[in-house]
Amino acid sequence: MTAAIPVPAWLVGCGNMAGAMVDGWRASAVDFSNVAVIRPSGAPVESIRTLTDYPDQQPRFVMLGFKPQKLDEIAPRLEPHIESDTIIVSMLAGITASILRQRFPNARAIIRIMPNLPVAQRQGVIPLYSEDRDDQACDAVEGLMGLLGLAPWCEHEDQIAAIGAISASGPAYFARFAEAIGRAGVTHGLSSTLAHSIAAQTLIGTGAFAAATGESMGEVARRVASPKGTTEQGLAVLDGPEGLQPLVDRMLGAALKRVEELAEAARRN
Ligand SMILES: NC(=O)C1=CN([C@@H]2O[C@H](COP(=O)(O)OP(=O)(O)OC[C@H]3O[C@@H](n4cnc5c(N)ncnc54)[C@H](O)[C@@H]3O)[C@@H](O)[C@H]2O)C=CC1
Ligand SMILES: O=C(O)[C@@H]1CCC=N1
Known part of the structure; x- marks a missing residue:
């Protein structure tokens, strides 16, 4: 059985990078039936419901796929939806786990990733980093990222930037x-x-x-x-x-x- 996205799930921002991840997951037969892409353009993403605003729902999984510079615009409206059951996965370059924890204090776990475009072909590199000792959440996210390529855990947060400078860029x-x-x-x-x-x-x-x-x-x-x-x-x-x-x-x-x-x-x- 393929790894599953905890649902309900929101992909907040889905451009070049998150879109490539969706392509890789689609090729891995991941179930998108309770997944929503949320982005202001509302531009459709194949086989995933696309919304322009947050639904009245508490997601169990939220992937941040927008530009780092948008964090302060997006976080205040997203934060009220984040509960103690919500896993946040962030691909925002430079935005540390402690900055994210400050913006989303209630999240169950915050996991940083730094993927690269070949995830679309399941040939990616996706380093992971978390400061939250939540084995279940980490295993679930590792399973999802493992579908897309090599997904090593980083011991220190600096390694996310160093690996990202090589593989993401x-x-x-x-x-x-x-x-x-x-x-x-x-x-x-x-x-x-x-x-x-x-x-x-x-x-x-x-x-x-x-x-x-x-x-x-x-x-x-x-x-x-x-x-x-x-x-x-x-x-x-x-x-x-x-x-x-x-x-x-x-x-x-x-x-x-x-x-x-x-x-x-x-x-x-
Ligand atoms: N492009 C790449 O190869 C890599 C990108 N990243 C990270 O991925 C993130 C996205 O980068 P790209 O995909 O390249 O950018 P992009 O510009 O292609 O996509 C950004 C997405 O954010 C959405 N967005 C804009 N305002 C929004 C809002 N208010 N609410 C929700 N969504 C909103 C846009 O509609 C778009 O779907 C960045 O944080 C970047 O650091 C990380 C690794 C590699
Ligand atoms: O250029 C960027 O900022 C993003 C992060 C790493 C690759 N693309």
Whole structure:
């Protein structure tokens, strides 16, 4: 039997990220019959009832899927519906468990997650973190997230941000790298369509190859780069002192700084 969403359940905000989770759960045959999406646009979500306002109901499960900057607009109207039976799952970047507990003091348990878009294909990474020692609630949410991919628990809240900077933001970074390789292909005479499609297919194929062989990315790179061959010369540029690692370190640092800023803004309110 597949994991079940405790019901009644509300998905408050259902855009790119929560929508991808819904797609993954749908592919896992999760029952949505007592689940409602609540968002002001009322834009329909396939096979889930969509509402523009909170019904007169006390939900047992609420997933926060809106932007962190919306917390102070949304929390005061949502809070009266949250009771000692309600599990809150939050994907809001930067919004800590203690900030959420302050906004929703009555919640049974508050569980933070930091999912990524490939949950739609059940190939996601979904770190979890909670400060509430509620094994039943944690097991229920772990079961649901486990349907969508790798769902590790974090011991410390900082790990949610660190994992998130890699895996939640990661699809954007890998996508950007593939775009840059595609653009380089155009510089070398390929048509834009061909260059970008082969760059994307190479990213997809590399992931599939690594998954099928179980090899680390380091091993995959070594397998491609023949000694004294062509790839070795390209890797030497990436591996140089001005190469990829310092750039990636700065990239992650900038994203993590923003996590702090979002938390600070929420703490001030
Ligand atoms: N996009 C991603 O890959 C990831 C996003 N997240 C988190 O997911 C959350 C949502 O991000 P996205 O899906 O990218 O944004 P989005 O803009 O695609 O979706 C936001 C949703 O919030 C809804 N919304 C706006 N105002 C609302 C209100 N007053 N009440 C209820 N719903 C309201 C919108 O209708 C929309 O459905 C953010 O907190 C972000 O930190 C976390 C990990 C990855
Ligand atoms: O960019 C963001 O703020 C969200 C959180 C991690 C990925 N997307």
